[in-house]
Amino acid sequence: MNERLPAAVIAGLGAWVPPNLVTNEDLAGRLDTTDEWIRTRSGIGQRYHVPPGLHTSDLAVAAGQRAMASAAVSDVDCVVLATETPDRRVPGTAPVVAERLGLRGRGALDVNAACSGFVYGLATGAGLIATGTAATVLVIGADTNSLYLDPADRSLYPLMGDGAGAVVLRRGDRAEPGALGRFTLGSDGSLVDLITSPGIGSEQRASGEPMTAADVHTRMQGRAVFEHAVVRMSDAVGTALELAGWPQAELDRVVAHQANLRILRAVGRRLGLTDDQVPIHLDRVGNTVAASIPLALADATRSGALKAGHRTALVAFGAGASWAATTVHWPELDLSATHFPYHHTGSTA
Incomplete structure (x- = not known):
């Protein structure tokens, strides 16, 4: 890495989940399962699942507002939205989120x-900052996967939750707290069927076969995902530590994608x-896909x-297959804009 390039520094953090709390007991009768089994x-x-009328952009805006308040900023140069559940196939959801955050033109x-x-x-945000394209970037992870699940799928439906989390990145120095280290990114397209929802893409459309509800539902090969996720995430953390020059014995925390x-x-x-040393958050929110790491960080x-000061690795494995990791000395952050515990008034499933 060119040490003269500016670093991307985490300056703010925000999180939000929708108000519809769904407990294991809510699912037990309908899915012929139990709280203990899940x-x-x-x-x-x-x-938490979105109620009717709430979209991915709504969750992204709520998390983005909280992250910007945490960083004490009212403007950023770019919005990067990580999601596999956009509001529409076209256009992208990030411009809608930017508009609602008062960032039209960014x-x-x-x-x-x-x-x-x-x-x-x-x-992506770190690259924009390193090249001088942006001085500040809002990075949001938001997903509403409950809308893409088969309600009768006993194996997958209990795992997934909806939510959003965000950070504000600013241009800074590589030696300061919050500066992101080098990234390791990987993919293996031969594993495309491990986790998939094929019904919205050109592959299904080009087949000439009519799309069914089952084509839209997310499907997962659970055992294979487990095996690949463990190996890919642990190896990615090892690579990220090497890139950062950190001995593994000095690693304080790993905040990983909260799948299982x-x-x-x-x-x-x-x-x-x-x-x-591996914080757990999925017990309260499930697998929130792109939102899981920022929700867990918050x-x-x-x-x-x-x-603050913990040597921390961030790592994830997901559909694609894809995996990614980086490192950061965790900074002091103001989380007063993110409300804990998450708001709810009881189950509305």
């Missing part, structure tokens, strides 16, 4: 790397970490599990 296999106890683009999307979004508790624990063991910062 928790044992995933570690998830509840999740650059705005969507990034779709599924569960790896937020880290890919950070890499067993995956997170297995990654931690491969990296020689204790359970406390929760861990607020709870004290992630403290």
Whole structure:
């Protein structure tokens, strides 16, 4: 890395989930399952789903507002939205989010790397800053996957939640707290069917076959995803540490994509970490796809599990297949604009 290039520094953090709380008990009768079955296999106890009329852009705006308030800024040069559930196929959702945030005229683009999307979004924002294209970038991860699930899918429906999280990146110095390290990015297109929702794309349309509801629903090969996720995420963290020049023994925290508790624990063991060094948030929000890492960062910062100065790796694995990781000395942040615990008045499932 050219040390003379400016760094992308995390200056603000915000998070938001929709108000519709769905507990395991809410799902038990309808899916012929139990709270114990869901928790044992995933570690998830509840999740939040969007009610009718709430879109991905609504969640992204709420998280973006909180991140900008945290950074004490009212303007940014570019908005990068990581999502696999855009409001529309065309146009991108980021320009809509920018408009609603009072950022009309600013650059705005969507990034779709599924569960790896937020880290890919950070890499995109860091590149914009390094090249001098932008001095400030709002990076948002937002997804509403509950809208794409088969309500009768006992294996996948209990895992997924909706939410959004965001950070403000600013131009800064590589030695200061919050400066993102070098990124490791990877993909393997031969694994395209591990996690997929084929019904909206040109592949399905070109087949000449009529699209069915099943084509739109997300499908996942759970066992294969587990195996690939553990290996790819732990290896990506190792590469990111090498790029940062950090000995593995000095790593304080790994904030990983929150897909499954067993995956997170297995990654931690491969990296020689204790359970406390891999913060868990999916028990309260489920797998929120591109939103999961910023949501976990906000929760861990607020709870004290992630403290200023911690040497931290961020890592994700998702559909594509794709994976990504980077490092950061965690900074002091003002999270007063993000409300904890997440608002709800009880189950409305």
